[in-house]
Amino acid sequence: MQFGGVDHGNDFTDDRLRKIAKKLGYNHSSIHNLCSTWLVNPHDSVKIANLTTTIGKHFLKYEFGHNVPGIEDLPDIGEWPKWWRDVTSLYAAEIAINHIYSSTLGHQHQSNALDHASFSPESVWNAWHIHCLHNAEYFAKFEHRDELQEFLKHPRQDRVKKMIDASSRDMVLFEVLNEYEKIQMNNATPNGKIVVRDYVRALAWRKAYSAIGAINLD
Structure with a gap:
């Protein structure tokens, strides 16, 4: 299994995601910045997608807004890259992937070839998938x-x-x-x-x- 690894947060983001995972009863192996591309078997992709959807609904309903403890000073949509509503699917997928693969997931499963930055000066042959x-x-x-x-x-x-x-x-x-x-x-x-x-x-x-x-x- 391999996942794209592109930064889309900071220490605040990582800490908050671990706390939310714990609050919801999910395991988190502290593997952060997992991006949109998942190179896994089809059965696992369905599991990840389903759990991501469930967690994402929770995020959209309960994890943004002035009334949420810890982010009272942020706009309702959040603040990039600290906490940003428009990347809810990435936050939810990170928790889902960490939970599903909690016993095996490591940094070796993050690949620069996936979600490879479109502004990269590296050879195009190093990029399996390009992310703008x-x-x-x-x-x-x-x-x-x-x-x-x-x-x-x-x-x-x-x-x-x-x-x-x-x-x-x-x-x-x-x-x-x-x-x-x-x-x-x-x-x-x-x-x-x-x-x-x-x-x-x-x-x-x-x-x-x-x-x-x-x-x-x-």
Whole structure:
């Protein structure tokens, strides 16, 4: 079993999750920052999902708001990264995974290959699954959104010119596909020339250009 491991809290978060797990009668092995991707057998994935749903409902009903002891000073939605309602599913899944695998779970079950950060400078072949995170790094969700919104402000002819002149980004995708074919056909060793950040950026802009080209923005 392997789980994505990306920080989405701090010491306050970790301590509070352990206390809530204990309050609800669940075991917690102090393995924190388990992320969205679970590489487990299908039977276990159903167990994790069901327990995550049960715990998540408790969180949404009882663990946020000014009346909750310990977080009286926080807004109802919480405060990132201290205690944040929008990642309830991650909090609930952490408790569920720690409980279900309480006798075997360890840090060795957290993998950097899963939920690999989209702004990573590592080789794309080190990432089994890429997670576009919320932060100020490039490539991250809001950074790309802001850049895309700025692009849409340009005159139509400038947008078209930039969409046509996308050869450098297309070459990134071509290199990845070419290397993939070599790996599949010839059992070649990846050389890792393309990094995750450049691959995700090229892919996102290619998708954006396709979407923009399919509609009449004027």
